[in-house]
Each structure stands twice: as C-alpha cells, then as structure tokens.
Amino acid sequence: MEMEITERKEQQACVEKVQDEDEQYEEEYVPTTKGIVYQLNKEQKNLKRQFNQVLILGIILFIIFLWHQYL
Structure with a gap:
C-alpha cells in the first residue's frame, strides 16, 4: 500500500517536472x-x-x- 502511494507521488512529481520544463521552454523560445x-x-x-x-x-x-x- 505504501509502495503504491510512493510510486504515485513519484509519477506525479515527474509529470509536474516535465510540465514545468515545457512551460519554461515555451517562455524562452519564441520564433x-x-x-x-x-x-x-x-x-x-x-x-x-x-x-x-x-x-x-x-x-x-x-x-x-x-x-x-x-x-
């Protein structure tokens, strides 16, 4: 049970990190x-x-x- 919660938190953290990187890239690069x-x-x-x-x-x-x- 605790492993599932930990895995979900890790997955959510990864998703948020990727979303943050995407937003940062969009702000930096405007052709x-x-x-x-x-x-x-x-x-x-x-x-x-x-x-x-x-x-x-x-x-x-x-x-x-x-x-x-x-x-």
Whole structure:
C-alpha cells in the first residue's frame, strides 16, 4: 500500500517536472520571422562553405590522381 502511494507521488512529481520544463521552454523560445531568416542564412553560409571545401578537396584529389597516372 505504501509502495503504491510512493510510486504515485513519484509519477506525479515527474509529470509536474516535465510540465514545468515545457512551460519554461515555451517562455524562452519564441520564433520570429527575423530569427528564422537569420538561422536559414547562417545555415546557407555553412552549406556553401562545406560545398566549397568538398569541391576544392575533389579538385586536389583529381590533380593528384592525374599526376600519378602520368608519372
């Protein structure tokens, strides 16, 4: 009997904790159009940078491959 009461109290405490975290998150994070556009621009710049790095690496590897073919 006491174990059931203890388990129920623990479950209720967990539920309240999760609800509190959800409410806190909702208060902290409010997406705005400006914020979304900023994030997308930042992500686009990162993708362009990664693409350029891979492109340069591919060109270097291709040059090395050709160099070994003709040696």
